[in-house]
Amino acid sequence: MQSHARGHLVYAAGGVLAVHTERGTSIVPANRVAWTPAGFTHYHRAHGDTDMRIVFLPPSLARLVPDHPAVFLASGLAREVLLALTGPRNYDDAAPGYSRSARSRLLRVLVDELREAHEQPLHLPEPRDDRLRAIARMLHESPGDNSSLAELGTTIGASTRTLSRLFRDELGMTFYEWRTQLRVYHALVLLADGHDTTQTAYACGWANPSGFIAAFTGIIGTTPGRYRTGRQTPARAPGLPSHE
Missing domain, CATH: 2.60.120.280 (Regulatory protein AraC)
Incomplete structure (x- = not known):
């Protein structure tokens, strides 16, 4: 530090x-x-x-x-x-x-x-509330965990309504937006370590590679395949999914 x-x-x-x-x-x-x-x-x-x-x-x-x-x-x-x-x-x-x-x-x-330049949506805010921090620890350890917010809330002893409010008030985004950014972060690490798109998609919790490609492209601005091979010049504005 x-x-x-x-x-x-x-x-x-x-x-x-x-x-x-x-x-x-x-x-x-x-x-x-x-x-x-x-x-x-x-x-x-x-x-x-x-x-x-x-x-x-x-x-x-x-x-x-x-x-x-x-x-x-x-x-x-x-x-x-x-x-x-x-x-x-x-x-x-x-x-x-x-x-x-x-x-x-x-x-x-x-x-x-x-x-x-526009700021990129690549900052993953750090929770301060102990309940959100507990969820963050679990998902950092297992980014492929597909538990709903209600299921995670049962594990830590907090209601869905309370957790949804905390994500919105503390982090300025929904739980699902935050988890998607966390998963894309882990996906970037896996791609950097040589994993292919399909392996990375399943490891980070997507049900299929196409869903992963759309989410990744929406945040990073290029497809995982282009990113992995070094062809990283965005062909479109972030937020528009690609079919590549």
Whole structure:
């Protein structure tokens, strides 16, 4: 666990990252950028063969992006700027790096690109209520568990109505929305570890691969097959299922 005086961007040039803060977990698939504001206690976890790049923002630019953890899709220009800012020119002492003014210009271009991008629905909020935390533990351990909210409530001693209210008030989403995001997070980890679409679908609780593909595409913006093979440029806006 660590925190920084400056906010920072973490870019997954390959693989899958998870950024954990007190607010929850940001899932960062390849070609996404996670923003963690200054002062947030956090840690990173990599899944699979991951290429992680980190860029810190000065306060003058950090104020232009959200004051909460967020994930953005990296545009082609943002990707090139991130790679340039974290490439050998800046990490290798023997190579001439960018001047301070050039680096400042590149950072401004990067922030401008992020301001034009939509936040991705890839932040899984962390419950605070003990009853929700108990459900979260169970489903993190067994993401394929298809128990209804009523069945889970019986296990922990809480009514469906109470749990539904807590999910809405604390996390800003329904139980089923939250569980779908949790399952997609686990799916990204399995895909990064080399599992195929069908194996991943069943392991994460979908009754068939087509349902998994639709849910995955709705959140990630590309199909599991394209994601797994590295063809990750979204062909459509997130939220529209694909038949691929």
